[in-house]
Amino acid sequence: MYSPRTPRQLTEPAWVRWSLIGLALIFLGLFLVLPLVLVFAEAFTKGAAVYFASFNDPDAAHAIKLTLLVMVASVVCNGVFGVAAAWAITKFSFRGKSLLLTLIDLPFAVSPVIAGLIFVLLFGAQGLMGSWLSDHDVKIIFAVPGIVLATMFITFPFVARELIPIMQAQGTEEEEAARVLGARGWTVFWRITLPNIKWGLLYGLILCSARAMGEFGAVSVVSGHIRGETNTLPLHIEILYNEPGQYAAAFACASLLSLLALVTLVLKAIVEWRQARAQAQAAQLSNVE
Amino acid sequence: MPLLLKKKTVLPGFGLTLGFSVVYLSLLVLIPLAVLVMKAMGLTWEQFWTTVTRPQVVASYKLSFGAALIAALLNVVFGLLVAWVLVRYRFPGRKIIDALVDLPFALPTAVAGIALTALYGPKGWIGQWLEPLGIKAVFTPLGVVIALTFISLPFVVRTVQPVLEDLGKEVEEAAASLGASRMAIFRRVIFPEIWPALLTGFALAFARAVGEYGSVVFISGNLPMKTQITPLLIMGQLEQFKYAEATAIAVVMLVASFVLLLAINLLQRWTTRRMAM
Numbered sequence: 001m002y003s004p005r006t007p008r009q010l011t012e013p014a015w016v017r018w019s020l021i022g023l024a025l026i027f028l029g030l031f032l033v034l035p036l037v038l039v040f041a042e043a044f045t046k047g048a049a050v051y052f053a054s055f056n057d058p059d060a061a062h063a064i065k066l067t068l069l070v071m072v073a074s075v076v077c078n079g080v081f082g083v084a085a086a087w088a089i090t091k092f093s094f095r096g097k098s099l100l101l102t103l104i105d106l107p108f109a110v111s112p113v114i115a116g117l118i119f120v121l122l123f124g125a126q127g128l129m130g131s132w133l134s135d136h137d138v139k140i141i142f143a144v145p146g147i148v149l150a151t152m153f154i155t156f157p158f159v160a161r162e163l164i165p166i167m168q169a170q171g172t173e174e175e176e177a178a179r180v181l182g183a184r185g186w187t188v189f190w191r192i193t194l195p196n197i198k199w200g201l202l203y204g205l206i207l208c209s210a211r212a213m214g215e216f217g218a219v220s221v222v223s224g225h226i227r228g229e230t231n232t233l234p235l236h237i238e239i240l241y242n243e244p245g246q247y248a249a250a251f252a253c254a255s256l257l258s259l260l261a262l263v264t265l266v267l268k269a270i271v272e273w274r275q276a277r278a279q280a281q282a283a284q285l286s287n288v289e
Numbered sequence: 290m291p292l293l294l295k296k297k298t299v300l301p302g303f304g305l306t307l308g309f310s311v312v313y314l315s316l317l318v319l320i321p322l323a324v325l326v327m328k329a330m331g332l333t334w335e336q337f338w339t340t341v342t343r344p345q346v347v348a349s350y351k352l353s354f355g356a357a358l359i360a361a362l363l364n365v366v367f368g369l370l371v372a373w374v375l376v377r378y379r380f381p382g383r384k385i386i387d388a389l390v391d392l393p394f395a396l397p398t399a400v401a402g403i404a405l406t407a408l409y410g411p412k413g414w415i416g417q418w419l420e421p422l423g424i425k426a427v428f429t430p431l432g433v434v435i436a437l438t439f440i441s442l443p444f445v446v447r448t449v450q451p452v453l454e455d456l457g458k459e460v461e462e463a464a465a466s467l468g469a470s471r472m473a474i475f476r477r478v479i480f481p482e483i484w485p486a487l488l489t490g491f492a493l494a495f496a497r498a499v500g501e502y503g504s505v506v507f508i509s510g511n512l513p514m515k516t517q518i519t520p521l522l523i524m525g526q527l528e529q530f531k532y533a534e535a536t537a538i539a540v541v542m543l544v545a546s547f548v549l550l551l552a553i554n555l556l557q558r559w560t561t562r563r564m565a566m
Contacts (some may be wrong), residue, residue: 010458010461010462010465010471011377011471012471017378020370020373020374020378021374021378021380023370024367024370024371024374024375025386027367027370027371028371028386028389028390030415031438031439031442032389032390032392032393032439032442033389034408034414034415035401035404035405035408035439036392036396036404038404038407038408038413038414039400039403039404042407077313080309081309081310081313081314084305084306084309084310084313085306085310085314087302087306088302088303088306088307088310091298091300091302091303092294092296092298092300092303092307093294093295093296094293094294094295094303094307095293095295096293100310100311100314102550102551102554103314103318103319104314105550105554106318106322106550107318108496108497108550109496109500109546109547109549109550110322110500110543110546111499111500111501111502111519111520111523111539111542111546112500112501112502112503112520113500113502113520113521113523113524113539114325114500114520114523114539114542114543117325117523117527117535117536117539118321118322118324118325119321120527120532121321121324121325121328121532121536122320122321122324124532126530126532128324149317152317153317153318153321156317156318172298172300175300176298176299176300179299179300179301180299185300185301185302188300188301189302207394207395210394210395211394213397214395214396214397214398214399214400215397216397216398216399216502216503217398217501217502217503217520220502220503220524221524221527233397234397234398234399234400234503235399237399237400237403238399238506238507241403241507250403251403251407254397254399254400254403254404257396257397257400258396258400260395261392261395261396261397261400262395264395265388265389265391265392265395266388268388268391269384269388
């Protein structure tokens with residue numbers, strides 16, 4: 001960006017540049033790289049055999065299955081909501097839009113522990129609907145439905161937040177043209193809107209699933225920590241970590257989640273790259289016209 | 290539904306998508322939050338006030354808000370530095386570093402918690418160097434600050450970075466041709482452009498850090514009056530089935546968070562207006 005011939009006032013002297021880069025790298029090294037490397041180092045301290053044995057444990061296997069179930073439920077529900085909310089907000093101008101936008105952000109501002117607490121107050125034994133639920137033999141708190149609800153609450157805004165700016169930037173002309181030419185509503189969505197937002201949607205879904213798999217605080221409140229029943233992978237890590245002799249196993253499970261986090265980051269980089277390329281192509285096309 | 294529309298449109302699905310969004314939002318977010326407020330209203334004012342002003346609770350607010358403030362300020366300084374280096378300079382590994390900044394968003398907080406505890410513990414890779422200096426990180430407020438700095442790291446970088454990228458070089462060139470020094474250009478030309486974004490990033494980082502639970506629980510040790518953050522205190526009340534107390538403290542936190550959210554929204558609107566000008 002800045003060639004060596006850039007005037008002196010437009011960039012910093014080389015020594016300033018390199019010390020700033022060095023300082024930034026030291027900060028990120030201490031806070032991001034070292035913790036990540038440590039997870040894998042601790043996981044393998046007792047060798048690969050112990051590492052892989054950690055996942056063969058039935059409790060760990062159950063935790064992985066439950067975590068995946070919770071993830072799928074959150075991603076599907078919040079994905080549908082995200083697309084619907086983004087369509088309503090970006091394609092129409094209506095009263096109360098900015099209020100709706102603020103309310104969508106609400107879960108970002110709520111502490112995970114409070115997110116869990118609200119569902120305990122609603123569905124717990126002493127909760128508002130507690131006696132009705134126990135009469136009908138429905139268990140939500142200290143059971144899987146509570147875990148799903150708390151995770152859905154935490155990951156609620158992710159897809160909508162990712163789609164709204166993209167769809168706002170794209171405007172409504174293409175969809176309107178298709179409608180005027182006689183396309184039906186669903187056709188417009190599948191053939192015009194979806195291809196335009198697919199990379200943003202994919203990234204929103206990835207982010208949502210990463211957060212859903214890793215949620216700890218909210219799930220911790222509603223799960224009851226029943227081994228082999230209501231333990232998700234992050235809760236399983238906590239139990240192993242606090243148990244003597246299971247230190248390496250805790251980090252083995254942690255390394256699995258770290259790997260997923262890294263996959264998320266790689267996918268995000270790919271999505272951003274594809275999006276930039278698609279935009280460049282669109283710009284080129286409009287230049288040709 | 291059509292009554293709400295301000296403009297006629299040929300596009301379909303307004304009633305369906307808005308209706309679904311509002312119902313889903315109400316069921317999952319608004320009604321449960323309303324129950325929390327309702328439950329707190331069941332307390333008399335005196336009960337509420339004595340619960341939320343107990344010394345142990347006040348100590349937890351001080352730690353939660355104080356540590357979150359320090360962490361957010363640290364991230365303002367280093368976040369600006371990282372954003373600046375990523376946008377303005379070219380060096381090997383820049384793209385990887387750029388992607389890695391989002392790690393705290395993607396990494397589960399419990400994993401971050403045990404990793405930081407192991408790293409800064411007395412035998413850890415960093416902790417063993419701090420120990421001879423008399424600095425203890427694990428089970429102290431310093432540990433809380435470290436964990437909160439980690440989880441709120443991406444916010445300032447990601448709000449400042451796009452603003453720096455969009456900053457035209459023309460103004461800087463004009464200032465330079467008029468004889469301004471590099472420092473003067475940064476202070477008078479660049480900084481006024483990025484400071485609303487910096488402030489937004491700070492508020493987002495602070496809001497996230499105040500409510501954090503997962504990464505702190507491992508490194509703090511949860512010592513009452515010393516290293517107990519407010520979310521941990523709420524958790525403790527819940528484990529003893531003291532729902533009323535937990536609710537009262539949660540309402541205090543919730544109000545603080547909403548004030549922050551409102552401030553962030555106003556800031557963002559102000560920033561976009563500035564950008565549009």
